[in-house]
Amino acid sequence: MEKLNKQDLTNLFQDVRSSYRLLALYQKRLLDLVNYIGNQYSLDFERGGPQFCKAGGNGKYFNLDYSGWNYLVLYFYSFKFSPIRIGEDVYRFRVIHQADTGFYDNGDMKLSKLAIDNFNEVDESETRLFLILCKNDDSFPLKDFLPPHLSKDSNGILKSENGDWVGVSYDMMEFINKEATDKVLRDFNEVIKSTFNIEILKAKEDVVS
Known part of the structure; x- marks a missing residue:
């Protein structure tokens, strides 16, 4: 150790204490945001999992041998x-939180x-949410679909080659308040409409039990 x-x-x-307190506040805000998004689509949170480690x-x-990550x-x-059932199709919605694009911004x-030395500077990185919807597929290929899009330079509408997945990355600043968040959800609903010809904001009565 140094x-x-x-x-x-x-x-x-002192920095450690401040960091933990700040992280607790941020993560509570994140969980409240994800819960709000799910409620707007009348969807229940089912399960989740970490994608970095x-x-x-x-x-x-x-395990004491694990990384702090x-x-x-x-x-x-x-x-x-x-899941959401619309007609004969079943759709799956995911929210993916990426706290830091820093590692993926370095391009290697x-x-x-x-090792945080391999990350870009924090003021050159971004914090984002991906909103993703898949059609008739319950297993999202995170390792295949997301990695090319994890740097801050990758944005806009993301689609899988077979057309069964569509996603959009949004900077967390776009969720600054309820009005801004609702605007994002309307935007994503339009992306879904143009991709699958459905509107999940209007599919509340079709939630699968």
Whole structure:
């Protein structure tokens, strides 16, 4: 470990305390936002999972050899919601939170994503949400579909080659309040309409039980 004097450690621990408090507030805001988005589409949260590192466990499954990233699961996380049936088709909606484009902005995927020295500067990176809808497919190919689109330079409408997936990345600033968030949801609804000829904002009565 790097040698630090007493004042360095005092400052470090103050930063750590502030960082944890700030992270707790941010993550609560994120969860409230994801919950609001699901409610607007009348969808229940079903399950989720981290996409940057595997989740750290607890009890006997707690692993001291894991990276610190394993215990920051919401850093890059996929929220999956209950299915929507419209006609003969079933659609799946996901919200994916990307707290930091920094690693993916450097353009070299061979570098270790566990070392923050391999990340771009924070003021040159972005925090985003992906809104994604798939048609008749319950398993989203995250490892195949998302990686080419994880840098801040990749934006706009994203579509899979077979046309069964469509997604849009939005900067978190676009969710600054309820009005702004509703505007994003209307925008995504138009993307869905042009792609699949459906409107999930009007599919509330068709939620699959």
